[in-house]
Amino acid sequence: MVSLSKSISRVEPSPTQAAAARARALAEQGKDIISFTVGEPDFDTPAHVKAAAIEALEKGLTKYTAANGILPLREAICAKLRRDQDLEYSPAEIIVTNGGKHALATACAVLLNPGDEAIVPAPYWTSYPDMARIASGEAVIVQTTAEQGYLMSPEALANACSSRTKLIFLNTPSNPTGACYSREQLRALAEVINRLPNRDEIVVLSDEVYEYITYDGFQHVSFLSVAPELRANSMLINAFSKTYSMTGWRVGYAAGPKHIIDAMTTHVSQFTSNVTSIAQYAAAKAYEDHGAFPRLMLKEFTKRRDLVLEAAEQMPGVSIVPPKGSFFAFFNVAELLGKSVDGRLISQARDFAEYLLEDYDVVVVQGEAFGDPQSVRISFALATDRLKVGLARMIEATKRLAG
Numbered sequence: 314m315v316s317l318s319k320s321i322s323r324v325e326p327s328p329t330q331a332a333a334a335r336a337r338a339l340a341e342q343g344k345d346i347i348s349f350t351v352g353e354p355d356f357d358t359p360a361h362v363k364a365a366a367i368e369a370l371e372k373g374l375t376k377y378t379a380a381n382g383i384l385p386l387r388e389a390i391c392a393k394l395r396r397d398q399d400l401e402y403s404p405a406e407i408i409v410t411n412g413g414k415h416a417l418a419t420a421c422a423v424l425l426n427p428g429d430e431a432i433v434p435a436p437y438w439t440s441y442p443d444m445a446r447i448a449s450g451e452a453v454i455v456q457t458t459a460e461q462g463y464l465m466s467p468e469a470l471a472n473a474c475s476s477r478t479k480l481i482f483l484n485t486p487s488n489p490t491g492a493c494y495s496r497e498q499l500r501a502l503a504e505v506i507n508r509l510p511n512r513d514e515i516v517v518l519s520d521e522v523y524e525y526i527t528y529d530g531f532q533h534v535s536f537l538s539v540a541p542e543l544r545a546n547s548m549l550i551n552a553f554s555k556t557y558s559m560t561g562w563r564v565g566y567a568a569g570p571k572h573i574i575d576a577m578t579t580h581v582s583q584f585t586s587n588v589t590s591i592a593q594y595a596a597a598k599a600y601e602d603h604g605a606f607p608r609l610m611l612k613e614f615t616k617r618r619d620l621v622l623e624a625a626e627q628m629p630g631v632s633i634v635p636p637k638g639s640f641f642a643f644f645n646v647a648e649l650l651g652k653s654v655d656g657r658l659i660s661q662a663r664d665f666a667e668y669l670l671e672d673y674d675v676v677v678v679q680g681e682a683f684g685d686p687q688s689v690r691i692s693f694a695l696a697t698d699r700l701k702v703g704l705a706r707m708i709e710a711t712k713r714l715a716g
């Protein structure tokens with residue numbers, strides 16, 4: 314068999330996508346599967362966005378576009394950054410990408426050299442370490458705990474940084490934990506970066522794809538708005554996928570220093586040419602609703618989050634840090650590990666996930682995928698009736714396992 318490249322051999326297929334595919338395959342076989350794996354809202358794309366796509370189609374706007382994206386979309390992104398975060402960017406400092414994932418991966422591709430280190434606070438979104446590795450960098454994992462609310466402390470960041478640090482991933486609101494950094498917490502991280510001897514060579518990748526999905530009145534804070542002095546060292550990553558229920562459209566973006574955006578544009582021009590033209594015209598209209606659609610979804614997500622928190626209380630051996638944002642809940646199952654059921658030893662989160670699937674037709678993502686083998690992640694972006702059924706099954710499963 315022909316050998317594969319070293320870079321692809323260093324990475325794993327996305328475990329969240331693998332779990333979702335498994336759930337789909339079992340459901341297709343006729344099983345009543347509850348899948349808590351989906352990382353996408355169960356809402357339709359809003360009407361004003363769909364109408365813009367149809368209009369673009371009818372106008373024949375179906376050709377290649379500029380590699381960095383159509384100007385109206387980049388202008389709409391600049392207006393949104395000004396409106397929401399008081400951030401001044403010009404369209405030349407924006408690139409439109411195939412979702413937020415492509416923005417992050419392309420940033421890694423143009424910034425990392427072999428041996429460069431990317432700081433990844435854990436629990437992390439599953440793709441970060443592999444994105445760094447595929448771009449020939451090394452992922453430096455910074456473990457955080459439930460007691461810290463899954464937030465990276467300034468001390469932990471300072472300890473993890475070295476002369477080889479090139480990237481720092483920040484994700485607020487977080488997938489998988491729902492943790493959100495406050496203004497003060499972000500400022501404290503910025504102070505650490507400012508003191509690093511190699512500060513000028515470091516780039517913070519601030520992934521804010523869940524920005525509008527925050528609970529209990531918590532206001533999302535963008536890293537750049539608290540650390541303006543790090544503008545030359547920061548990239549804001551965002552997408553329409555989660556907040557405008559546009560996961561399949563594949564539109565995301567990066568805002569950052571022009572020379573990095575230009576390098577990303579070169580990369581895109583050689584790899585994918587551009588994001589689907591009609592998807593770009595559709596996204597260009599999304600923010601015109603001033604956040605009305607995400608607010609609508611948020612009402613529903615808030616009810617579901619409350620259901621999850623109530624159910625978690627009835628699950629022996631399960632603890633949870635209430636998510637402040639995103640539509641994920643991270644269940645710590647440490648107390649259940651080491652227990653057996655019907656002769657099967659549940660020694661880590663992976664075994665617990667397998668037990669839920671085999672005995673209860675419930676699919677969750679094992680924490681190993683996020684750098685935490687003592688937890689499982691559930692997404693509550695599924696219909697409320699299905700959510701209730703799934704949570705009831707989990708209550709039963711944990712009661713049986715706890716004995």
Ligand SMILES: Cc1ncc(COP(=O)(O)O)c(C=O)c1O
Nearest residue numbers: 352412413414438488552554565
């Ligand atoms: C934290 C985080 N960043 C980025 C992405 C990528 O989103 P997109 O679908 O826009 O590529 C995801 C999707 O799951 C995510 O959870």
